[in-house]
Amino acid sequence: MKKNILRSALLEFKQHGYRDASMRQIAHTAGITPGNIYRYFASKEAILHELIQPTYERFVGYVLEIRRDMDNTHTKEADSSMIYLHKIQGTIVKLFNQSSPELSILLNRSEGSKYENVKQELTTVIFSILEKAFHTFQNSGSARRQEEENQAARMIAATIVEGMCIILRDYEDGDTIERLVDELIRIYFAGIGDKINRS
Amino acid sequence: MKKNILRSALLEFKQHGYRDASMRQIAHTAGITPGNIYRYFASKEAILHELIQPTYERFVGYVLEIRRDMDNTHTKEADSSMIYLHKIQGTIVKLFNQSSPELSILLNRSEGSKYENVKQELTTVIFSILEKAFHTFQNSGSARRQEEENQAARMIAATIVEGMCIILRDYEDGDTIERLVDELIRIYFAGIGDKINRS
Amino acid sequence: MKKNILRSALLEFKQHGYRDASMRQIAHTAGITPGNIYRYFASKEAILHELIQPTYERFVGYVLEIRRDMDNTHTKEADSSMIYLHKIQGTIVKLFNQSSPELSILLNRSEGSKYENVKQELTTVIFSILEKAFHTFQNSGSARRQEEENQAARMIAATIVEGMCIILRDYEDGDTIERLVDELIRIYFAGIGDKINRS
Amino acid sequence: MKKNILRSALLEFKQHGYRDASMRQIAHTAGITPGNIYRYFASKEAILHELIQPTYERFVGYVLEIRRDMDNTHTKEADSSMIYLHKIQGTIVKLFNQSSPELSILLNRSEGSKYENVKQELTTVIFSILEKAFHTFQNSGSARRQEEENQAARMIAATIVEGMCIILRDYEDGDTIERLVDELIRIYFAGIGDKINRS
DNA sequence: TATGAATGAGACTTCATTCAT
DNA sequence: AATGAATGAAGTCTCATTCAT
Known part of the structure; x- marks a missing residue:
């Protein structure tokens, strides 16, 4: 599940770069709600870090x-x-x-x-x-x-x-x-x- | 005057890229108001185009x-x-x-x-x-x-x-x-x- | 068990006030899950009420x-x-x-x-x-x-x-x-x- | 106009305190859009500061x-x-x-x-x-x-x-x-x- | 009984863009 | 020609609450 988010984030970061990556888009790709990402990661930076x-x-x-x-x-x-x-x-x-x-x-x-x-x-x-x-x-x-x-x-x-x-x-x-x-x-x-x- | 704006835009695009370029900053560098840019260009994309x-x-x-x-x-x-x-x-x-x-x-x-x-x-x-x-x-x-x-x-x-x-x-x-x-x-x-x- | 939750809520309300009290924190202090609170209380207001x-x-x-x-x-x-x-x-x-x-x-x-x-x-x-x-x-x-x-x-x-x-x-x-x-x-x-x- | 916002903010701060004051509410009281406040103040903290x-x-x-x-x-x-x-x-x-x-x-x-x-x-x-x-x-x-x-x-x-x-x-x-x-x-x-x- | 996943509204904030003046 | 005010959508993030399991 964290894997799922990480996979979506990887795609998004690859496509738009860290700064322009959108949490909305990451969530959408992962098939979840933006807010839900924060059950697994504290912030956008934390996703990149992990x-x-x-x-x-x-x-x-x-x-x-x-x-x-x-x-x-x-x-x-x-x-x-x-x-x-x-x-x-x-x-x-x-x-x-x-x-x-x-x-x-x-x-x-x-x-x-x-x-x-x-x-x-x-x-x-x-x-x-x-x-x-x-x-x-x-x-x-x-x-x-x-x-x-x-x-x-x-x-x-x-x-x-x-x-x-x-x-x-x-x-x-x-x-x-x-x-x-x-x-x-x-x-x-x-x-x-x-x-x-x-x- | 369009030249003026284009010059500022060039600097801004070079520094931050098209997506992260700020109309505010372009206007500020050109010494005018953001709204005024739209007398000369229809949009950010139009500036890039020209x-x-x-x-x-x-x-x-x-x-x-x-x-x-x-x-x-x-x-x-x-x-x-x-x-x-x-x-x-x-x-x-x-x-x-x-x-x-x-x-x-x-x-x-x-x-x-x-x-x-x-x-x-x-x-x-x-x-x-x-x-x-x-x-x-x-x-x-x-x-x-x-x-x-x-x-x-x-x-x-x-x-x-x-x-x-x-x-x-x-x-x-x-x-x-x-x-x-x-x-x-x-x-x-x-x-x-x-x-x-x-x- | 309700007692348990009430005790945690009391601490949290005392510390942060009703408005800024966090259900998460109350649950955490009580050693249970946020969702589980709702088996015992209908809402945050209900806890305060009781x-x-x-x-x-x-x-x-x-x-x-x-x-x-x-x-x-x-x-x-x-x-x-x-x-x-x-x-x-x-x-x-x-x-x-x-x-x-x-x-x-x-x-x-x-x-x-x-x-x-x-x-x-x-x-x-x-x-x-x-x-x-x-x-x-x-x-x-x-x-x-x-x-x-x-x-x-x-x-x-x-x-x-x-x-x-x-x-x-x-x-x-x-x-x-x-x-x-x-x-x-x-x-x-x-x-x-x-x-x-x-x- | 800044005065207008400051007046609304004063009311809101008085009523809910700084932490629970809502920019939405301040804007609404001032009769403007939340985003517009940021033409005059950099942040909620900046309003309080001023x-x-x-x-x-x-x-x-x-x-x-x-x-x-x-x-x-x-x-x-x-x-x-x-x-x-x-x-x-x-x-x-x-x-x-x-x-x-x-x-x-x-x-x-x-x-x-x-x-x-x-x-x-x-x-x-x-x-x-x-x-x-x-x-x-x-x-x-x-x-x-x-x-x-x-x-x-x-x-x-x-x-x-x-x-x-x-x-x-x-x-x-x-x-x-x-x-x-x-x-x-x-x-x-x-x-x-x-x-x-x-x- | 209990959990963990999930939601949706709302928080502050930014920004391209519009518009009355 | 130009301005400054204003908007609305989108940004990240929080949180009470719901619900399938």
Whole structure:
């Protein structure tokens, strides 16, 4: 029964985002009265919390782990950065595999809630990784050139994150998600590798 | 004066999206009364229409043009697909360059309006292009393999579109947008080329 | 079991007043389900009725008795009024002593129910008594002076009643209540005596 | 127009108290729609604030003044306490005279708002005064006797405050209020004086 | 006898929109 | 051309009450 409400809420959050999700609509989808939801959840925020919190905590755990890894990696060689990025891929796929719809809401549709900055946090992490990889090769350019590289890295980080979010949005099957995230990251690596080689 | 309102509306739509944009706020930014807006526009939707419609029509025009181009291109050779994709890139950048703020709203912040499916339409077009390019090389696989390629193409199309949307969202300067879109598409091309070569 | 519910209701009414008392809370305190209350009572008002009605009826009885006494007392002498007031004090204290929590709710926390005017009724009675005592001495003033005396009597009546209500509100022990009501009325008598003597 | 709403709100607050006052009802009394109130006030609390805050600030000022006076008075003689109490009376009457309906709400009907403890504060002040007066005479009793005196002082303080609140509740004319408060305090002084003399 | 689910009215509040002036 | 007042529907949430089980 709570399950029933949570299922309706998941649909509604997915469709309109947290802020624009309507309790009326959630209740209607669940086949009950709006007031009745409050027998099971204290508030709209509480529904989101119950739906998202476990995923969020796992998310935070992984991000911390990645950060720790990064701080402990001091290699200056080209390949090691690449290898390191590949290791991270596995971590990310694992996270996505465990709870894709919730993660999708956490990242894409949490505006107006306490989770609304999560996607940006993930982007920042990816950006840090890319920054490291780029600097291994290109710290010799002009100031303007460096700023441009910075923008590029930021853009790439954001698009990688967004790409993963799209996969989450469009697919629910774990294997499919894994395969597509794999594909996405392989494309970016190949593309970035090409970019680095040419510069 | 309509210009004045449109300018305020653009800011508000950019910041909060169509659905959460406030007429009060638009009026306040324009230095007038909410009621007065209705002397110039019939509704919130009408403001969005006047703001976005030209860009939308140009957008549709480009999309049709690309579709026509594609239907007229029957080459089976590998390189021609690649070259063709490069031509498209130019078209897209041009569109972005002409009216980036409106395009950003059209693609990113039109939820709740009649334009809310535009991003998906663009994705479909990009998907068609990729489908063609992929099939030039890989129409020999099993049915399951072909479905997987389909999913991959769909994902790549969506992420390319999303990537361009992010660039629009984060930057306003035409040169910067052009450079970053360039970069993004180059990465995808290199990545996809690598993928095709390996398969 | 009804006793059980009544006990919980008493606590809740005392704490939040009739209007803001929560059936949920009453049920919770009684260790049962809200719905189950309705096997024993038709409504929230019905609970209040069963809790308060006996006290209310006794209250009305005393008031009638006092009224009758008053109508039968035609003495014109000063002291007799004073003595008469002292007799009333005993009656009141007795009433308070018998069922102070219910009386407290009846007088202090019945807003929103059919009992909400009871305090005013009591005030009216006290006022009648005072009026009589005052008139014994002061029926020689001007019309304006008489109206002022009237207002004073009304005010004193109301404050005496309110004073007794406060005592009920703040204390539960019978002896303490008796002592404080005693004190209160003694103060008023002394004060009023002083007032009369000076006029 | 704000005046209109404030007038309706004052009536509603007076009748049902802040917590149980209904915006619907306020709007209805003012002859407008509930939503329209929010053109003039941000919230129910904001209405109360605008209605009460000036009175509250004056109230706090007077209380501080009284406290300061009290701290500076170290006389041990009987009469000085009495004289001191008389001085306070003037201060209180002045306050009551300035804004009686607002003061009535502030003291009697602010439950559920930020002002809900104001009456208790005033009672505490009066209690401090009485404590001082009583101790001047009676610090020689047993512990139990002293506790009883404490309870009596507390009760008297509360009833004096409540008495003044009743006057505010029932009358609006400044002169009448002044006269009745005067009367009330004279009664208490005479009564208390009598009490002290007998002990 | 008792429960837990459910309802419906009403609470405060927001906001696009209308309209008399 | 413009305003400020006003509305009504919808938002989240609470709660006395009902009812099938």
